[in-house]
Amino acid sequence: MSTKHSIAAEKFLQNGERVTRHDQTFWSVRTKRDTLAYELDEWENLREAADKIKKHTVTHLADYLEQFEQNATRNGGIVHWAKDAEEYNQIVLKILRQHEVKKVVKSKSMLTEECHLNDHLFKQGIDVVETDLGERILQLMELAPSHIVMPAIHITREQVAECFRQKGIIAEHGTHAAEGILPTGEDPNQSSDPTFLTRAARYHLRDNFMTAECGMTGANFGIAETGDIVVCTNEGNADMSTSVPKLHIVSMGIEKLIPNYEAMGVFQRLLARHGTGQATTVYTSHFRGPRPGGEMHIILVDNGRSSILGNEEHWQTLKCMRCGACMNTCPVYRRTGGYSYTYFIPGPIGINLGMLKNADENYHNLSACSLCCSCDNVCPVKVDLSTQIYRWRQNLDGMHHADAMKKAMSKGMKVIFEHPNLYTSSLKFAPLVNAMPKCLTGIKLNGWTYGHEMPVFAKKSFHEIWKKQLRSESV
Amino acid sequence: MNFMDTKEHILNSLRKNVRETYDMPELSFKKRTFEDPVKAFIETTITTAGAKLMEIKPDDDINQKIREVYPDARIIASNIPGVEANLNPDTLAEAQELEKTDVGVIKGEVACAENGCVWIPQTMKEKAICFISECLVILVSRKNIVSNMHEAYERIQFNDYGFGTFISGPSKTADIEQSLVYGAQAARGVTIFLTD
Numbered sequence: 001m002s003t004k005h006s007i008a009a010e011k012f013l014q015n016g017e018r019v020t021r022h023d024q025t026f027w028s029v030r031t032k033r034d035t036l037a038y039e040l041d042e043w044e045n046l047r048e049a050a051d052k053i054k055k056h057t058v059t060h061l062a063d064y065l066e067q068f069e070q071n072a073t074r075n076g077g078i079v080h081w082a083k084d085a086e087e088y089n090q091i092v093l094k095i096l097r098q099h100e101v102k103k104v105v106k107s108k109s110m111l112t113e114e115c116h117l118n119d120h121l122f123k124q125g126i127d128v129v130e131t132d133l134g135e136r137i138l139q140l141m142e143l144a145p146s147h148i149v150m151p152a153i154h155i156t157r158e159q160v161a162e163c164f165r166q167k168g169i170i171a172e173h174g175t176h177a178a179e180g181i182l183p184t185g186e187d188p189n190q191s192s193d194p195t196f197l198t199r200a201a202r203y204h205l206r207d208n209f210m211t212a213e214c215g216m217t218g219a220n221f222g223i224a225e226t227g228d229i230v231v232c233t234n235e236g237n238a239d240m241s242t243s244v245p246k247l248h249i250v251s252m253g254i255e256k257l258i259p260n261y262e263a264m265g266v267f268q269r270l271l272a273r274h275g276t277g278q279a280t281t282v283y284t285s286h287f288r289g290p291r292p293g294g295e296m297h298i299i300l301v302d303n304g305r306s307s308i309l310g311n312e313e314h315w316q317t318l319k320c321m322r323c324g325a326c327m328n329t330c331p332v333y334r335r336t337g338g339y340s341y342t343y344f345i346p347g348p349i350g351i352n353l354g355m356l357k358n359a360d361e362n363y364h365n366l367s368a369c370s371l372c373c374s375c376d377n378v379c380p381v382k383v384d385l386s387t388q389i390y391r392w393r394q395n396l397d398g399m400h401h402a403d404a405m406k407k408a409m410s411k412g413m414k415v416i417f418e419h420p421n422l423y424t425s426s427l428k429f430a431p432l433v434n435a436m437p438k439c440l441t442g443i444k445l446n447g448w449t450y451g452h453e454m455p456v457f458a459k460k461s462f463h464e465i466w467k468k469q470l471r472s473e474s475v
Numbered sequence: 476m477n478f479m480d481t482k483e484h485i486l487n488s489l490r491k492n493v494r495e496t497y498d499m500p501e502l503s504f505k506k507r508t509f510e511d512p513v514k515a516f517i518e519t520t521i522t523t524a525g526a527k528l529m530e531i532k533p534d535d536d537i538n539q540k541i542r543e544v545y546p547d548a549r550i551i552a553s554n555i556p557g558v559e560a561n562l563n564p565d566t567l568a569e570a571q572e573l574e575k576t577d578v579g580v581i582k583g584e585v586a587c588a589e590n591g592c593v594w595i596p597q598t599m600k601e602k603a604i605c606f607i608s609e610c611l612v613i614l615v616s617r618k619n620i621v622s623n624m625h626e627a628y629e630r631i632q633f634n635d636y637g638f639g640t641f642i643s644g645p646s647k648t649a650d651i652e653q654s655l656v657y658g659a660q661a662a663r664g665v666t667i668f669l670t671d
């Protein structure tokens with residue numbers, strides 16, 4: 001039996017060049033993260049702190065939300081509560097109607113994706129313009145994001161150029177955008193230079209910033225003690241969206257709250273280092289109230305989060321700050337792309353969030369994991385991602401979705417993991433596999449080896465190296 | 476369900492679903508500091524942050540320095556006393572009027588060595604100046620440089636305007652095939668004026 005993920009992945013894998021590019025792109029981000037990790041002696045202290053702060057906050061969330069509401073209201077903001085996507089969409093529409101808004105400029109927010117806000121507003125005749133460059137490209141191409149931080153990285157420059165031409169952006173802004181970027185005489189209609197395309201998009205989006213009546217942003221963090229909403233971007237699009245229109249609507253999942261500035265220092269240092277491998281995002285903006293003569297609305301959205309808190313095995317997904325690091329490192333995500341998953345958030349965290357949202361629709365994604373545990377090791381807030389995936393798999397039986405073969409395989413793995421001696425000896429003999437002819441190891445006998453290259457095993461296992469060398473050196 | 480019901484519903488659901496509570500951790504672990512934060516800030520600013528930096532002496536003429544870095548600027552916006560500007564963000568009716576600004580001159584209060592961030596509290600009516608200008612000049616004193624973000628968060632202050640932002644260099648994007656491009660939506664270039 002194949003899952004929807006494995007079928008979609010097979011299609012993705014047919015274009016070898018694309019797979020390699022996708023894989024290398026995200027691996028390079030992971031490598032940048034590593035470089036920054038080695039620079040900071042307190043790296044693990046920070047992760048430890050982030051984990052504990054989040055655990056503390058989500059288990060005291062009701063109190064912190066009340067404190068946040070009080071402070072945000074005192075600062076002049078208007079706080080709304082939405083229990084689900086429908087209520088959320090209604091609240092947004094009501095605010096927009098009150099202000100007779102025809103156009104919204106919006107900076108990237110996974111929560112609005114989760115609630116399908118854009119469709120809802122389009123149906124009501126309100127134009128929504130995404131202002132993050134990647135999101136705007138996808139919106140113009142009518143595609144969904146394939147990653148939560150770098151949503152359009154799978155699109156080629158040629159595709160972007162083609163799209164901008166079709167939508168008239170090059171015709172309108174091409175000549176201006178080409179100034180000083182393209183060599184004189186080069187036809188803007190033929191160019192797919194990223195700097196040129198970015199410049200054309202800049203002018204195109206400027207027009208929208210100037211004419212929209214409302215700016216919408218998500219929230220990377222909400223700070224209970226001060227009532228601040230913190231939004232981190234590299235492009236400055238959240239700031240542009242909220243500096244020209246007088247109306248600002250913030251959409252925040254209730255789990256995004258943290259207690260105070262002391263905690264904020266920890267998360268500010270972790271977010272960009274993990275997500276994109278930068279020491280900081282270019283902008284870390286604190287919104288503490290409306291701009292002069294304007295209004296600021298903050299919508300606190302539950303949409304299933306409060307009940308996740310009661311889920312003993314999966315409540316820690318609430319710690320997630322949507323940095324994307326687990327996707328960047330995941331060998332399966334890197335080689336199968338975001339569209340192979342059935343949930344709009346792909347990768348390790350998406351597998352778990354999808355199951356929590358709708359297990360019957362999303363159990364397919366559980367096959368997108370080799371249980372390598374890399375995601376757990378990079379997650380800045382220590383979400384136990386692979387353990388959670390393992391638990392879901394164990395429970396598939398009860399859902400009648402367990403695949404007989406996978407079941408047998410994971411049983412085998414379970415036996416190995418639960419018996420340390422067997423684990424060590426199977427590792428010791430693993431290098432022997434290197435010498436076996438590929439026709440034996442790569443046999444397409446079952447759904448597991450099919451499409452999987454056998455790994456090259458290290459000559460010595462880490463256990464052996466540890467025992468013989470490292471341990472003696474470290475004492 | 477009306478508004479109060481929804482709020483109560485969410486809070487009750489959260490209170491009901493908590494099984495075990497956790498304490499706020501102690502954050503006293505050692506954080507990275509620099510022997511010479513000023514030097515480190517300069518280094519980060521001109522490398523990873525992608526900005527320029529000019530050290531300004533007390534008897535330097537700021538306006539001449541601005542011309543030096545941005546000789547082609549036609550429209551300069553600022554509300555800083557002594558800066559020769561064509562537009563003042565305090566006296567404009569609408570933010571849109573700043574659209575054609577070539578150089579915005581603003582003030583930073585705290586600068587952070589580890590990542591080149593400069594804290595800019597809103598001190599003007601139209602904060603658009605901080606983002607809409609093609610290029611930014613940010614004045615910041617070398618006395619206000621700290622090593623890391625923990626120290627920065629201990630120091631930052633808000634004005635009556637309810638906004639402040641950390642800016643580290645020019646607006647950037649890598650959304651098209653991961654190639655780094657400066658000048659996505661906001662300022663295309665940033666020059667830090669490091670004052671005494």
Ligand code: SF4
Nearest residue numbers: 330369370372373375
């Ligand atoms: S454990 Fe699974 S989900 Fe996590 S990185 Fe490895 S393959 Fe991906």
Ligand code: SF4
Nearest residue numbers: 320321323324326379
């Ligand atoms: S689970 Fe962890 S690594 Fe993955 S997006 Fe969330 S915070 Fe980042």
